[in-house]
Amino acid sequence: MRQEHTTIINDCDGTKHTYELLQHPATKGLILFQRILSSVAHPLGALVSAFQKSGSLPDSFEGEAMVKLLLDDGLDAQVLGVAADLMIQKVGDNMDLFHELLRYTTRDGMALSDQSVFDEAYQGNYGELMQAISWSVKINFSSMMGAASFPFGRKAGAVSALTGKQS
Numbered sequence: 001m002r003q004e005h006t007t008i009i010n011d012c013d014g015t016k017h018t019y020e021l022l023q024h025p026a027t028k029g030l031i032l033f034q035r036i037l038s039s040v041a042h043p044l045g046a047l048v049s050a051f052q053k054s055g056s057l058p059d060s061f062e063g064e065a066m067v068k069l070l071l072d073d074g075l076d077a078q079v080l081g082v083a084a085d086l087m088i089q090k091v092g093d094n095m096d097l098f099h100e101l102l103r104y105t106t107r108d109g110m111a112l113s114d115q116s117v118f119d120e121a122y123q124g125n126y127g128e129l130m131q132a133i134s135w136s137v138k139i140n141f142s143s144m145m146g147a148a149s150f151p152f153g154r155k156a157g158a159v160s161a162l163t164g165k166q167s
Contacts, residue, residue, distance in 0.1 A: 005139050011128045017121075019132060022104040024140050032100055033141055039097065098129070101136045 002023045008016050024032060102112040110117045112132075122129040 007135055009128055009131045009135070012125050017107050017128070018109075019135065020106045020109075021102075021136060021139055024104060029140055032097075033144060035097055035100075036137065036141070098133055101133050101140075105132070105136060107132070 002025065005021045005023075007019050007021075009019055010016055023029070099113070099115075099118060102118070105112045107117070107121050110121070112118050112121065
């Protein structure tokens with residue numbers, strides 16, 4: 001059963017915006033999930049390879065933990081760079097994916113499926129956009145990825161399964 005969810009996300013100026021999301025219908029959601037996986041599979045593989053070479057996983061995937069891995073734990077910066085480049089290329093190849101992820105979402109009561117609303121909301125405000133997309137993926141697909149849905153949470157079951165490490 002499709003459920004509606006609400007959250008508050010701050011924009012780059014600190015202004016709070018209310019988001020309401022209705023989960024994607026099952027067929028559309030499954031197609032979207034397949035697109036997400038095909039977009040991140042190669043970059044994720046490169047990232048997992050970097051973690052395997054270093055022998056450790058970060059406590060989180062936020063800046064400070066990643067810097068610690070790079071400086072203290074020997075994370076292969078070159079492999080990490082390849083993963084980042086692949087992810088950026090895939091994002092460019094799948095720009096409409098962002099719109100699809102927010103298709104059933106409103107921001108302050110305005111439908112983000114409307115191109116002009118989307119463009120105005122996120123012009124120069126990409127941090128909020130990334131938070132909204134992460135939230136949408138978590139709400140729509142966390143049941144498929146487990147409670148700690150990588151890359152949107154802490155050490156995730158999916159990464160642990162790939163690396164053989166326990167989370």
